[in-house]
Amino acid sequence: MPPESHAPSVRIGHAERAASPQGTWRAHFAESVAAHQAVGPDEAPVRTRWRTRFAPAPTGYLHLGHVANAIFVWGLARAFGGAVVLRLEDHDRSRCRPAFEDALLDDLDWLGFEADIAPTSSYRLTSEGARSAPHPYRQSDNDARYVAALAVLEQQRLIYPCTCTRRDIASLVPRTTGEEARYPGTCRDAPGDPASTLARRMLLDDTVESFVDLRLGAMTQQPSAQCGDLLVRDRSGGWTYQFAVAVDDAAHGIDVIIRGEDLLSSTGRQRQLSRRLGGVRLPLVLHHPLLVHASGEKLSKANGDTAVRERRRAGATAAALIGEAAHLAGLTTSRAPMDARDVASLFLVT
Numbered sequence: 001m002p003p004e005s006h007a008p009s010v011r012i013g014h015a016e017r018a019a020s021p022q023g024t025w026r027a028h029f030a031e032s033v034a035a036h037q038a039v040g041p042d043e044a045p046v047r048t049r050w051r052t053r054f055a056p057a058p059t060g061y062l063h064l065g066h067v068a069n070a071i072f073v074w075g076l077a078r079a080f081g082g083a084v085v086l087r088l089e090d091h092d093r094s095r096c097r098p099a100f101e102d103a104l105l106d107d108l109d110w111l112g113f114e115a116d117i118a119p120t121s122s123y124r125l126t127s128e129g130a131r132s133a134p135h136p137y138r139q140s141d142n143d144a145r146y147v148a149a150l151a152v153l154e155q156q157r158l159i160y161p162c163t164c165t166r167r168d169i170a171s172l173v174p175r176t177t178g179e180e181a182r183y184p185g186t187c188r189d190a191p192g193d194p195a196s197t198l199a200r201r202m203l204l205d206d207t208v209e210s211f212v213d214l215r216l217g218a219m220t221q222q223p224s225a226q227c228g229d230l231l232v233r234d235r236s237g238g239w240t241y242q243f244a245v246a247v248d249d250a251a252h253g254i255d256v257i258i259r260g261e262d263l264l265s266s267t268g269r270q271r272q273l274s275r276r277l278g279g280v281r282l283p284l285v286l287h288h289p290l291l292v293h294a295s296g297e298k299l300s301k302a303n304g305d306t307a308v309r310e311r312r313r314a315g316a317t318a319a320a321l322i323g324e325a326a327h328l329a330g331l332t333t334s335r336a337p338m339d340a341r342d343v344a345s346l347f348l349v350t
């Protein structure tokens with residue numbers, strides 16, 4: 001689809017007038033959308049149709065943070081006439097459970113968020129209780145895709161085996177609490193026997209990645225300084241989050257990656273990875289706020305009051321949860337109930 005000839009303008013909704021710290025984000029959004037009219041060679045042109053993805057991991061139950069993410073994912077896709085992909089990110093086999101997958105499909109249906117591509121029904125068990133055929137949007141069904149992507153990187157001599165344990169790296173890298181451990185490149189300089197471990201890293205160059213977040217504005221990140229050479233497969237043969245997501249976003253034709261601010265640091269490294277995999281039209285990104293209680297306390301699953309499943313059992317309506325999540329994400333001035341079909345109103349363009 002050709003780029004649009006003019007930027008859609010963003011109609012500022014009632015939440016924009018809110019005096020909250022997040023109240024001005026949509027002004028950034030409007031500016032960023034306009035800025036993307038002058039697209040570089042590796043930027044996605046602004047299109048009137050945006051393909052987004054909702055990509056939960058079946059490692060637990062859906063909680064209010066997922067609901068907030070869904071509001072952005074469905075809202076932007078609907079406002080821009082795009083399509084939503086439902087991807088099940090079960091690359092970490094040790095933490096995923098079929099019961100969680102069933103529960104998240106069920107909760108998503110209950111909330112009323114229906115994907116256009118790979119809807120919940122496509123993931124359901126057959127009447128015989130068996131999984132349907134390998135699913136193109138379920139990560140564990142697509143090992144061949146990651147194997148092929150790894151081969152592309154290997155052909156460029158960007159991959160080396162890493163025999164370091166987590167403890168090795170921790171002992172080499174002094175870091176303050178909360179700071180990301182940067183891999184010091186131990187095995188880059190003295191590669192071990194590839195047969196001795198399944199762990200593989202990708203060489204990162206010193207490129208500074210510049211991109212525009214649709215909410216936060218212009219960003220720069222230097223992945224080689226943040227995390228060092230990127231782990232793409234772990235010792236047990238599991239694909240890492242960073243690798244699987246970059247491969248999938250390209251394979252699924254995602255135009256806009258929408259996720260929480262806690263994953264902002266992933267963007268630079270995923271961009272470098274995507275380019276190495278041959279990507280020429282990298283996705284736009286929007287990182288939304290993580291939910292916090294009115295007290296400012298970070299809302300987490302551990303709080304117990306945020307699981308969709310529990311709130312459902314306690315008698316909450318889907319619209320009440322969506323209204324609450326929209327408010328906690330800074331999108332509305334009140335917790336008024338909101339139907340999943342109406343979330344586009346929060347992002348309307350004219």
Ligand SMILES: [Zn+2]
Binds near residue numbers: 161162186187188
């Ligand atoms: Zn190593």
